[in-house]
Amino acid sequence: MISSMVTLVFIAALMAATYYASEAAATSKGSFEDNFSIMWSENHFTTSEDGQIWFLSLDKETGCGFQTKQRYRFGWFSMKLKLVGGDSAGVVTAYYMCTENGAGPTRDELDFEFLGNRTGQPYLIQTNIYKNGTGNREMRHMLWFDPTQDYHTYSILWNNHQIVFFVDRVPIRVFKNNGKANDFFPNEKPMYLFSSIWNADEWATRGGLEKTDWKKAPFVSSYKDFSVDGCQWEDPYPECVSTTTKNWWDQYDAWHLSDSQKLDHAWVLRNLVIYDYCKDTERFPTLPVECSLSPWD
Numbered sequence: 316m317i318s319s320m321v322t323l324v325f326i327a328a329l330m331a332a333t334y335y336a337s338e339a340a341a342t343s344k345g346s347f348e349d350n351f352s353i354m355w356s357e358n359h360f361t362t363s364e365d366g367q368i369w370f371l372s373l374d375k376e377t378g379c380g381f382q383t384k385q386r387y388r389f390g391w392f393s394m395k396l397k398l399v400g401g402d403s404a405g406v407v408t409a410y411y412m413c414t415e416n417g418a419g420p421t422r423d424e425l426d427f428e429f430l431g432n433r434t435g436q437p438y439l440i441q442t443n444i445y446k447n448g449t450g451n452r453e454m455r456h457m458l459w460f461d462p463t464q465d466y467h468t469y470s471i472l473w474n475n476h477q478i479v480f481f482v483d484r485v486p487i488r489v490f491k492n493n494g495k496a497n498d499f500f501p502n503e504k505p506m507y508l509f510s511s512i513w514n515a516d517e518w519a520t521r522g523g524l525e526k527t528d529w530k531k532a533p534f535v536s537s538y539k540d541f542s543v544d545g546c547q548w549e550d551p552y553p554e555c556v557s558t559t560t561k562n563w564w565d566q567y568d569a570w571h572l573s574d575s576q577k578l579d580h581a582w583v584l585r586n587l588v589i590y591d592y593c594k595d596t597e598r599f600p601t602l603p604v605e606c607s608l609s610p611w612d
């Protein structure tokens with residue numbers, strides 16, 4: 316495990332240097348207000364003095380959330396997060412894309428959720444996908460670092476062929492489109508990007524067995540280096556047509572993992588997956604159709 320971790324970090328560093336060279340250009344150095352608005356509890360949001368680091372805090376009263384002003388359809392979406400440290404059981408930091416500002420019955424959604432834990436116990440990262448209001452596509456992974464110590468990069472690549480969740484540029488989850496209409500692949504509606512912090516001790520901690528320790532509040536998650544290389548949606552005309560392949564994220568190389576990403580992904584599948592809905596035949600006596608698609612195609 317340790318030696319493959321070293322290899323992995325090395326590969327990841329190489330990838331960082333070469334693979335998405337265009338990303339730096341899109342990193343937003345503007346102010347928070349240029350691209351985001353607060354969804355709720357303005358007074359639980361603060362920034363560093365220079366405005367480049369953002370803090371969301373949760374206390375017994377309320378959490379806090381922000382969202383982009385723009386919607387996007389397809390692209391590369393990335394942000395650095397540092398999660399709540401110490402005893403954070405029950406605290407969930409969500410970082411996600413969604414077609415609407417709310418849990419509406421026809422929404423599409425791509426989720427990263429970070430589940431806090433007791434001091435010294437590892438954080439798990441949960442990912443999920445919704446299409447037209449239906450989710451139930453959970454995976455849970457361990458991480459190969461402590462996400463509360465430093466900033467790490469969490470990214471989503473989304474095109475009409477695949478959705479890939481990356482952690483520090485390592486593809487932890489690949490979700491393929493089988494190209495059939497009405498199958499489970501969100502590709503029609505543009506999405507906002509969101510993040511929020513909230514109390515989920517009803518379900519996140521062993522089904523609600525452990526409660527959030529409010530003596531440890533406020534719980535704070537930190538953000539920086541928001542970056543989008545994607546198609547900004549303009550109403551009413553749908554600008555973001557993937558078939559033009561004008562943009563790198565729609566082009567052939569982004570339809571599947573590169574060879575080095577395949578190595579990384581194989582390592583993740585061998586070592587870090589805690590839960591995969593596609594293996595849960597108790598829950599799904601008939602597995603959802605997309606479970607038969609291969610991440611290696």
Ligand SMILES: *[C@@H]1O[C@H](CO)[C@@H](O)[C@H](O)[C@H]1NC(C)=O
Pocket residue numbers: 343345349350385542543547
């Ligand atoms: C951020 O906001 C600026 C100013 O409104 C805009 O020009 C830019 O396109 C936005 N960036 C993204 C990634 O939406």
Ligand SMILES: *[C@@H]1O[C@H](CO)[C@@H](O)[C@H](O)[C@H]1NC(C)=O
Pocket residue numbers: 430431432433436437438439519520521
């Ligand atoms: C907390 O850590 C333990 C392992 O020590 C793990 O079994 C449990 O699933 C973790 N809880 C969450 C919510 O991540």
Ligand SMILES: *[C@@H]1O[C@H](CO)[C@@H](O)[C@H](O)[C@H]1NC(C)=O
Pocket residue numbers: 420421447448
């Ligand atoms: C989306 O779900 C709604 C009900 O929740 C349903 O009426 C509608 O037909 C669905 N749309 C598609 C395209 O499946």
